[in-house]
Amino acid sequence: MIKVLLADDHAIVRAGLARIVEESGDIEVVAEASDGREAVRLGLKSSPDVAVIDISMPGLDGLEVAAQLLAANPELPIIILTMHEEEQYVVRAIEVGVMGYVTKRSAPEQLVAAIRKVYGGARYLSEAAVEMLALRLAKGVSGKSPLDSLSTRELQVLRQLALGQTNREIADTYNIGIKTVDTYRLRLLKKLNLRNNAELSRFAIQNRLIEP
């Protein structure tokens, strides 16, 4: 049985989550906290296998809780479970050191899988979050990067093109028009002074936007 600490200030939500987790059969909620301080206390006391923590909580917020728990036990796999869907939160959470990030909206479908995955030692992140991290990482590598002149969407399109996606696939992924994708592609070629998709791919690899 995987022992789980569940921290959420909203009782109904907590109950719903607990039920989802426990119905899995191999996961057991060993502690429930309704605010940040309690979460830290219980996290230290009940020594769970996995901690599932909400960000928005009275007292300490979830990221602070995660930081404190990891300070005490760096090995503890922590999953952030939150209403916030903005990738910036994911990035911050990863910086703090958590292993997984699941939005509450997708909890019924993903939470159990996430707990199992982080318990197994792997990260659990959504597709969009992974991409965001890759972009952030690529930009962060060198101080002054040619990527600085690119907007988020341009970076996304560049990465997808480098991964070999067609215009249509990219359009579907980001829910934009095929023409728009082509516009982005042309703008990229102009900005980076490149000639074709092959050079775009090489550029993306050189700048660690994707792994070769």
Next chain:
Amino acid sequence: MKLRLIFLVLSLLVFLSAATGSYLYYASLKRAAFAEAEHNANTRIEIIQKNLSSYLSENVKPVRALAGMRQLVEFFAGRVGETDAALEKPANNLQKNVYRQRVENLLDHFNRALSSDVCYLMDKNGVTVASSNHAAPDSFVGKNFAFRPYFQSAIMGLPASYMALGTTSGRRGIYCSYPVFVESDPHPLGVVVIKASLEQIERKLGQSRDEIVVVTDPHGLIFIANRKPWLFKLLWQGGESERQQLVESRQFGKGPWAGVGLKPDGSRYAVDESGRRYLVNRLEIDGFPGWQVIHLRSLKAIYKVVFDPLVRVTVPTVITLCILVGLAVFFLYRNASVEIVQRKKAEQALRESEKRYRSIYHNTPAMLHSINRDGLLISVSDNWLEVLGYVRSEVVGKPLFDFLTPESRKYSESKILPEFFQTGYCKDISYQLVCRDGKLVDVLLSAIGDRDRDGVIVRSLAVSIDISARKETEAALEQAQEKLSLYTRDLEQQVKKRTAELQRLSGSILADQERERAAIARGLHDELGQVLTALRLETVWLGDRLRPVDAKAAERAAMMTSLIDDTIDEVRSIALRLRPGILDDLGLVEALEWYAADFERRTGIACTCSVAGEIPELDDSLATAAYRISQEALTNVARHSQAEQVTISLVVDNGQLRMIIADDGCGFIAGADIEAGGLGIAGMRERATLIAGSFEIVSAPDRGTRISFRSRIGEEEVI
């Protein structure tokens, strides 16, 4: 007129100098020609003399050879040994004829070989015994020529050459004689003579009209000449004695030996009857004592030698020069004439313009006057008279001071006039003029000085503006202004106070608004969101449970889930619009990054967000102001700019946060429709002002727009 005279004199001078030059050239040429002519004459006469000498001595040697021939000796020897009786013998006669025949053959042979005139043999008495022309009708065999000097000389044993006129043939010739000796007899038995014609020599002398060559005998008789009519005449007007001597000599026929009419003129010149002058050269002929070669050269011909090249070279030059000078004088004269006409026209125009300006001066509806250096009025305009009530005759010639009040007069005398006559300029001098009826008129006087050629100001041109009415108005205005400024100051203070109040109010309103928005957003997001999330957990659970049992109910549950999802999106969207939780939870940088990505997703305008350096934790009001300003700016970009790209840059340096938002859109004319168009610029500025920051916007058509906001980080916030 003067100019014309100068031109005339100049052209005369030019002609004079040209003429003098030509004359000098001519004179030097003439001198040279004379020297040349004399030299030529000398050379020529020497050549002639030499030719003559050689020709005359041509037969000297042949005659000697002839004299020594055996035939002659035989001929004479036969004669010598015989008596007169023996002579009569036929045999002897026959023998004699054989000898004569031989001699005649010999003479013929010599005559042919030498192509001379005739060869003959004389016995010791001077009788011609044999001749080459013995068969000719004019044969002179048997004739006695003992009177001939050449015979007389030869019979004395001396060979001779002599020129004479043949008595039989009537032809001139040169006679060369040589004595014929027989064996040891010291006395010659006869004389042999070769006569050569003189025609050949004459032919050699040539026929030039300008050059006369003659050969004269010791008496001055012309014996050889290149001019037929002169032959056998005396070259010089000779006397009777010379003629007599000629007759006696029997050498040149019978006369009458008229003169050619030549008179000597000095030692070098001669004049003929027609007055023609000649250059004379004479030379003795060797071997002919008293005979002379005389060379006469016409002075006219020499002059011709001088003139010909002069005419050929100088005349065209002089004519060309004259034409050129004439042309130059003509053009200069014409130009000068044109200029004179123009000057006259200009003078006329000047007079007219002066008249016009005088009329303008008088009729201008302004007070104009002019004074001279003594301060006397020299002219005034009609308006000046009108305002002050005078007529022109009362004013002109009077001092200007007479029309000024004592104060103005003092002011003018001590300061204005001295300064004016130095600088030539004064402006808006306040004077008081006195009218005829004693009324005072306030004027502002401005003047400029009229200078003479030396730069001395000789008179003024002054315009006075009547400001009596204006002065009254000014006084009233001043009072009104003073009152107004009092009001204004009061008003300004009130406005300042109210503005400060308003600003405080505005600040607190904005702060309250922000707070409320944050509260509502959080409530929506956390509370309502959580509830919706919980609800969603339930419907999903329900759906999962119902699916194997009741498919329809499961579908309804899925619909509910979907509905709840939409509601969550809506709630999140409202909350984010009010105030993104990210700004409070993560800070400005993350909020701007998120907003930039969101903006790009919504509008399609590429939006990059770059952060230079480490951004410290920012005060809430600063973060809020920066976020709201960027939000407003990006909204403007999306609405108006037609930009393709916009960048947000955050920089921290020197404890100051600087945010720049720049786009590459169409821009706008700064100051034009900023406030009126409601681009929210007032709002952005207000936000910046409230936290004691600065706000700046730079834009130009087609140059994009650049918004820059800066504020200190930390303690100095106002609110």
